[in-house]
Amino acid sequence: MNTLKLALAQISPHWLNKEKTVEKIISSITDAGKQNCELIVFGEAFLPGYPFWIALTNGAEWNSTLQKELHAHYISNAVQIEKGELDIVCKLAKEYNIAVYLGIVERAVQRGGHSLYCSLVYINQSGEIKSVHRKLQPTYEERLCWAAGDGNGLQVHTLKNFTAGGLNCWENWMPLARTALYGLGEDLHIAVWPGSLHNTADITRFIALEARSFVVSVSGLLRLEDFPEDTPHLAKIIENAPAVLANGGSCIAGPDGKWIAEPLLNKEGLIIETLDFNRVLEERQNFDAAGHYSRPDVTRLSINRERQSIIQLINE
Numbered sequence: 001m002n003t004l005k006l007a008l009a010q011i012s013p014h015w016l017n018k019e020k021t022v023e024k025i026i027s028s029i030t031d032a033g034k035q036n037c038e039l040i041v042f043g044e045a046f047l048p049g050y051p052f053w054i055a056l057t058n059g060a061e062w063n064s065t066l067q068k069e070l071h072a073h074y075i076s077n078a079v080q081i082e083k084g085e086l087d088i089v090c091k092l093a094k095e096y097n098i099a100v101y102l103g104i105v106e107r108a109v110q111r112g113g114h115s116l117y118c119s120l121v122y123i124n125q126s127g128e129i130k131s132v133h134r135k136l137q138p139t140y141e142e143r144l145c146w147a148a149g150d151g152n153g154l155q156v157h158t159l160k161n162f163t164a165g166g167l168n169c170w171e172n173w174m175p176l177a178r179t180a181l182y183g184l185g186e187d188l189h190i191a192v193w194p195g196s197l198h199n200t201a202d203i204t205r206f207i208a209l210e211a212r213s214f215v216v217s218v219s220g221l222l223r224l225e226d227f228p229e230d231t232p233h234l235a236k237i238i239e240n241a242p243a244v245l246a247n248g249g250s251c252i253a254g255p256d257g258k259w260i261a262e263p264l265l266n267k268e269g270l271i272i273e274t275l276d277f278n279r280v281l282e283e284r285q286n287f288d289a290a291g292h293y294s295r296p297d298v299t300r301l302s303i304n305r306e307r308q309s310i311i312q313l314i315n316e
Contacts, residue, residue, distance in 0.1 A: 001161045002278055004188070006039040007032035008271040010250040010264060012221040013049040017228055018077040018085075021048050025089060025102070032270055033096025038125070039159060040270075043192050043220035043250075044103040044169045045118050048077040050194035052222065054141040056240045057233070066233050071145060073232050078107035078116055081132065086121065094127030099159055101166050101218075103192045105146075106134065110309055115147045120166050120192055122157055131155040135168040136177060152307040156184040161277040162214075166190030172203055178211070180303050182290040187213045187255075187280045195219040195246025197263050204263075208253035212283040214260075214275050215253045221268055222246040255283035 009028045014020035025047065032040045044050065053059070053070055061067060079085050086102075093100050099122070106119035118135035133153025138146040154177065156165040165181035165188075172178065172191045181189065189207055193199045200217040208215040222245040227234060250271055252260040261273050287293050 003274055003276055004039060004160055004162055005035075005037050005272065005274045006041070006216065007035070007037040008216065008218045008250045008252070008261070009040055009042045010219060010221060010248045010271060011042075011268050012223065012226045013046055015049040015222065015226055015228060016073060016077050016231055018048045018079065020228075021046070022088065026092060028270065029089065029092045029096065029098065029100065032272070033092065033098050035270075035272060037098055037272060039099045039101070039164070041101040041190055041192065041216055041218040042103055043218050044120075044194045045105050046220055047079055047102065047104045048074075049105075050220065050222070050246070051142065051145050052241075052245050053233075053237045054144055056237050059141055059144050066236065069232050074105065074145060075107060075114060075116060078105040080107045080109055080113070081121070081129065082109045086123070086129065090123055090127040090129065092127075093123045093125060097125045099123060099125050099157075099164075101164075101190050101192065103168065106132065108134075110307070111147070116145060117149055118142065118146045118168055119149070120153065120168050120190075122155075122164075122166065124157065125159075130157055133166065133168070136171055136174065139170045150308040151180075151303055151305045154180045154184075154303060154305060156181060156186050159188070162188040162275070164188040164190060166192065169193050169199070172207065176301055178207065179289070179301050182211055183301060185290075186211070187277075188275070189213050189215045191215060191217045193217060193219040193249070195221055195248055197247060197249035197265060200249040200251055200263055204251050205253045205257045205259070208255060209257035211289060212255045212287055213280060214255060217249070217251050219249045220246050221248050221266070255279050
């Protein structure tokens with residue numbers, strides 16, 4: 001119960017193509033499962049991909065036909081969990097007894113079905129979806145296509161002796177979001193990113209030192225050759241695109257802030273490591289942010305976990 005074998009899936013999506021990206025997810029879970037991994041993590045918005053086009057095509061242009069058509073394509077390839085679009089992932093999780101953290105672009109039926117959320121889904125080893133965390137605050141140009149989430153997904157999950165929780169990208173820079181998970185007992189922090197070393201190099205070790213927890217940062221990859229030819233307005237997108245848009249940088253830091261797996265660049269595949277829970281207990285000896293080094297009589301955090309909606313149905 002004290003050890004956990006996990007896989008970091010540093011892979012590229014079949015960008016903005018839901019069905020073909022699911023095929024890559026299936027392949028990665030199967031590969032990790034056959035190697036007896038107990039947890040696999042995919043990057044932010046991996047299914048069906050991060051909205052890189054916004055920064056490359058003047059995404060803030062008002063009433064742009066190009067932006068509308070790309071956004072419609074994105075919506076069409078987003079994930080509707082309520083319609084069973086993650087059922088195959090759940091089935092594989094159960095078949096291989098492997099938990100899954102998967103970054104998706106969620107087309108939330110409960111919010112009307114046409115707005116998008118950057119969501120991190122946790123599926124347990126029995127194949128059950130236990131939480132869907134919608135990114136609290138989309139970052140910069142992301143606000144042009146993703147809606148703001150809520151606190152419903154600020155939850156942790158028991159995985160052997162570990163307590164896992166996760167945040168999307170720059171949420172990991174939000175002190176109170178991190179504190180929420182610390183206070184819930186987190187000792188295995190999952191940070192998912194669209195990719196690139198500049199995102200993961202510093203904060204992974206910082207959170208590990210602050211939390212005295214394992215921190216697993218998982219990034220995607222995206223290169224020019226990963227853009228499918230049937231992407232709307234592809235020529236315009238690649239006109240200003242660099243050869244590499246996301247170079248990976250997936251890594252793991254231990255509870256002492258030292259690297260267990262240093263950031264890996266420009267390589268696609270699974271990064272597999274085994275964690276020892278006893279390292280958490282050792283490092284909590286001198287610092288525990290939510291325990292003996294906290295002062296709840298002076299400062300405390302209030303969390304609203306209500307799933308937000310514009311309607312409340314009465315007497316139904």
